[in-house]
Amino acid sequence: MDRAEKKELVAELNxxxxxxxxxxVAQYSGLTVANMEALRKNMRAAGAKxxxxxxxxxxxxxxxxDVASIAPLLKGPTLLxxxxxxxxxxxxxxxxxxxxxxxxxxxxxxxx
Numbered sequence: 746m747d748r749a750e751k752k753e754l755v756a757e758l759n760x761x762x763x764x765x766x767x768x769x770v771a772q773y774s775g776l777t778v779a780n781m782e783a784l785r786k787n788m789r790a791a792g793a794k795x796x797x798x799x800x801x802x803x804x805x806x807x808x809x810x811d812v813a814s815i816a817p818l819l820k821g822p823t824l825l826x827x828x829x830x831x832x833x834x835x836x837x838x839x840x841x842x843x844x845x846x847x848x849x850x851x852x853x854x855x856x857x
Contacts, residue, residue, distance in 0.1 A: 758806035769826040769838045770818040791837045793828035
């Protein structure tokens with residue numbers, strides 16, 4: 746990613762952060778491509794979006810926004826979920842996490 750692309754991404758993310766009062770930050774390590782596709786599909790169905798961005802660029806984009814307090818959460822492999830509806834992204838993320846936890850529990854118990 747060259748400097749111009751980074752600048753464009755920071756501007757795009759800054760707009761997202763300014764337009765949305767709720768931004769969900771989640772760790773995505775351990776998710777398969779199929780899991781990510783399912784999450785994106787669920788988010789789209791709820792009118793929300795999911796974006797993976799470099800943490801450093803996202804932190805720069807947070808400057809001057811109402812959600813700047815999320816900066817410390819941007820560590821490791823993170824994704825950002827947001828929507829104009831303040832509840833939609835959080836609900837989808839929560840429901841998705843519960844399903845993943847149940848799947849993980851079933852896999853772990855069947856291998857022990």
